[in-house]
Amino acid sequence: MIGLGTWRAFDVDLSADVRRQLEEVLSQFVKLGGRVIDSSPMYGRAEEVIGQLTSALGIGDKVFLATKVWTEGKQSGIRSMERSMSLLRTKRIDLIQVHNLVDVNTQLATLQEWKQQGRIRYTGITHYESGALGEIEKLMRSQKFDFLQINYSLMEPQAEQSILPLAQERGVAVIANRPFGAGNLFNKVRSKPLPDWAAEFDCRSWAQFFLKWIVANPAITCAIPATDKLRHLEDNMQGGIGRLPDAKLRRRMAEIVSSL
Ligand SMILES: NC(=O)c1ccc[n+]([C@@H]2O[C@H](COP(=O)([O-])OP(=O)(O)OC[C@H]3O[C@@H](n4cnc5c(N)ncnc54)[C@H](OP(=O)(O)O)[C@@H]3O)[C@@H](O)[C@H]2O)c1
Numbered sequence: 001m002i003g004l005g006t007w008r009a010f011d012v013d014l015s016a017d018v019r020r021q022l023e024e025v026l027s028q029f030v031k032l033g034g035r036v037i038d039s040s041p042m043y044g045r046a047e048e049v050i051g052q053l054t055s056a057l058g059i060g061d062k063v064f065l066a067t068k069v070w071t072e073g074k075q076s077g078i079r080s081m082e083r084s085m086s087l088l089r090t091k092r093i094d095l096i097q098v099h100n101l102v103d104v105n106t107q108l109a110t111l112q113e114w115k116q117q118g119r120i121r122y123t124g125i126t127h128y129e130s131g132a133l134g135e136i137e138k139l140m141r142s143q144k145f146d147f148l149q150i151n152y153s154l155m156e157p158q159a160e161q162s163i164l165p166l167a168q169e170r171g172v173a174v175i176a177n178r179p180f181g182a183g184n185l186f187n188k189v190r191s192k193p194l195p196d197w198a199a200e201f202d203c204r205s206w207a208q209f210f211l212k213w214i215v216a217n218p219a220i221t222c223a224i225p226a227t228d229k230l231r232h233l234e235d236n237m238q239g240g241i242g243r244l245p246d247a248k249l250r251r252r253m254a255e256i257v258s259s260l
């Protein structure tokens with residue numbers, strides 16, 4: 001239930017030091033049970049870096065590769081997805097999502113074709129702003145896709161009003177992006193002690209607090225925090241281990257964060 005985002009963190013030049021650091025992050029991710037890696041052609045060198053490192057580490061068949069298509073027009077979409085396959089060094093991508101709903105109907109039609117041909121396993125759509133929830137709801141009622149990726153965190157909980165229940169009803173898997181509000185949640189709790197009662201759900205850090213709140217929602221399939229740091233990765237992976245907060249504790253968690 002804890003995956004890995006690649007925006008910024010993997011958009012890097014692979015100098016020897018950076019390469020060593022990211023290889024450690026990726027191999028520990030897999031060792032600790034991580035599977036979902038989320039990228040996009042919008043993230044600069046991230047797809048290329050993930051392709052190079054997963055192939056060098058021999059973990060390509062262990063991870064669930066999710067990327068996106070972010071362009072207008074059918075042919076341009078196909079070219080983009082073929083490039084993603086080549087950069088990710090794979091013949092089959094697990095999930096391709098229409099990034100930020102760009103030309104969503106055209107791209108979803110191609111994704112369905114690719115799924116039938118076995119070039120991808122799953123289709124999806126993404127957005128990162130609560131302002132898009134209305135359009136997403138319409139798409140969920142009119143289109144067929146397997147995954148929805150949306151912003152969902154203690155800072156941006158709006159998706160739980162109607163979109164997450166609808167996803168559950170329709171059997172759509174949900175990936176929570178921006179689980180730390182792009183890092184802003186840490187600014188809120190800086191120098192604040194973790195409440196004692198966090199121990200009731202095996203939580204030992206604010207990162208685990210934020211992640212456990214997300215993945216305890218039964219509509220959520222996984223959360224994808226981004227990091228290029230081994231100690232943060234190890235911290236985040238604990239967010240998917242041990243007990244999870246129940247509904248009452250989740251309300252208490254939301255109250256404490258909104259009071260800060
Ligand atoms: N439209 C879309 O499809 C869309 C939009 C937004 C995001 N996404 C996806 O969702 C992923 C996650 O979102 P995001 O990258 O915007 O933000 P995020 O995961 O909410 O936050 C990332 C920030 O948190 C920090 N961090 C990570 N683990 C930490 C820890 N244990 N302790 C302290 N700080 C920690 C990172 O810094 P360090 O690097 O220093 O650890 C980074 O600054 C993206 O990478 C991308 O894959 C998709």
